[in-house]
Amino acid sequence: MIVPFFNYKARYAEDKEKIKELVYQVGTSDQFILKEYVAELEEKICAFTGAKHAIATSNGTSALTIILKAMGVGPGVDVLTPAFSFISTASAIALLGGRPVFVDVDPITGMMDPVDLESKITPLSRVVIPTHLFSVMADMTAINEVAKRHDLLVLEDSAVALGARMNDTMAGILGDAGLYSFFPAKPLGGIGDGAMIVTNDPELARLCRMLRNHGQDGITRFLHHHIGYNHRMDETVAAYLIYKLGRFSQLLERRAQIGNSYNEAFKGLLPHLQIVDDTSYDRVYYTYVLQAERRDDLRVFLSEKGIETQIYYPRALPLQPAFAYLGHKEGDFPNAERITKRALALPLYAEMPDEHVEYVKHAVITAMAVSTYV
Ligand SMILES: Cc1ncc(COP(=O)(O)O)c(C=O)c1O
Known part of the structure; x- marks a missing residue:
């Protein structure tokens, strides 16, 4: 018997006709990026997770970058991040000019160790990024406690944990902000890259929304309040994810x-x-x-x-x-x-x-x- 690690063909087989329909519909419209499907997906993710704000982005790494930028990460800022993880958490910090300060993990769970976290805090530390990996969650209660004591913001890397829940709260909104990746292999995998930022903080949400689209406020075109990014989501990606969220x-x-x-x-x-x-x-x-x-x-x-x-x-x-x-x-x-x-x-x-x-x-x-x- 051959047991593949993953099977994209099986994954998309039952959606074949729907994908054809959605790609054709969006592709022959004049609504390609950040339009109604994206807005609907943001609403649906809020409803699913209980988050007050959701901001769709081009991928999980860009979501991390936007949040970190909105949290003020740049040169002279330290961000505490797990030593065992996917690279995008640490690389996003470094590309913004901040310093990744690595924290060791629990030997069994592989998630950030709250004791080592506390020992690694420096006077320049501003943000901590607990990451949930595989099917395991970081100890958010302990990490939030340490963060509170040291006045750190908590960016929960919940890229792979959409739907997980701890203490009656969804992964992603256990800290100050979180994100979900829709990379095709992820539990809610799309037909391309995509991600969602979630937060209950209206000011952080407003800033993330602007940074996603060149610092514009969505009202006045070509008025740039901040130096931002093109980290927007495509309508085809959003349309399919809305459909898939149904099951x-x-x-x-x-x-x-x-x-x-x-x-x-x-x-x-x-x-x-x-x-x-x-x-x-x-x-x-x-x-x-x-x-x-x-x-x-x-x-x-x-x-x-x-x-x-x-x-x-x-x-x-x-x-x-x-x-x-x-x-x-x-x-x-x-x-x-x-x-x-x-x-x-x-x-x-x-x-x-x-x-x-x-x-x-x-x-x-x-x-x-x-x-x-x-
Ligand atoms: C824990 C974690 N964070 C962030 C990301 C980045 O997500 P994306 O691939 O959508 O950029 C990944 C992707 O594998 C991940 O596993």
């Missing part, structure tokens, strides 16, 4: 079903295999990442059984060549570095057939049982 809850349920069934199957496999089995918040399963003592051997074993896996992420951010100028060295972020050697992502997507899920579970359990492996 998003079903898609999340299927993801959770697969995630829970992996959790159930793997929780007895400690210490060779580590999972995050936390049910204290509503998780959105974007990908399923476990930690294995002999990760590379497990990966080969699964590959020989026809199962495709991925490594999220193979190198801690402070040790990336791109951040060499910050002068970090191996051992500075022990938990993040350890996870990069142990993390393995298994296939998980809403359209994944049950037989594939069962096959993956069986293969992982077999790997742990065979003497050549353990």
Whole structure:
């Protein structure tokens, strides 16, 4: 059996006719960018998440950039960001001229460690970016507490966590601002790049909205209040996302079903295999990442059984060549570095057939049982 990590064809199969219709309709109109579909998607995301303001952007990285800029990040400003994450959080800070101050993560969850966070705060710190990854959420209660004590703004990188909920509040609005990415592989994946900024702060929202479109206020064209960006969303992307949002809850349920069934199957496999089995918040399963003592051997074993896996992420951010100028060295972020050697992502997507899920579970359990492996 061949079990792909992901299957875009299956993902878009049932939407084929709708996509044709929407692309044709927008493509033959004179309404291409930031028009009615974008406005409707912003309203729908507010309704879905409970956010007071939503601002659609061209992608998650541009959303991060806009929020950071609106929060005043630039030269002379430090931003606290996880050492284990996708690069766009840290690169957005650096491209604005700010300094990414890396924070180590919890050894089990891989999310920002609130204790290390507090120890890394400098007099120049203005913003902290807790990131939710895979299906796991950062400890927002503890991080918000630290942020409050030190007068920091909280930018929640909820790019992959649309629909997750902690303490009765949706991921994205647990801090001062958040964002959701609609990159095709994401839980609410679009037919191109796209993202949404969310916040309950009207002033921050107003600023983000202007920065998205060259600093204009949406009333007077060519009057630029700020130096902003072209980080706008296309109407085709918005039109499809509105349609897909209609069955998003079903898609999340299927993801959770697969995630829970992996959790159930793997929780007895400690210490060779580590999972995050936390049910204290509503998780959105974007990908399923476990930690294995002999990760590379497990990966080969699964590959020989026809199962495709991925490594999220193979190198801690402070040790990336791109951040060499910050002068970090191996051992500075022990938990993040350890996870990069142990993390393995298994296939998980809403359209994944049950037989594939069962096959993956069986293969992982077999790997742990065979003497050549353990
Ligand atoms: C945690 C996280 N933040 C931000 C992003 C950036 O989103 P985008 O790809 O839409 O720029 C990603 C994308 O993978 C991500 O995983």
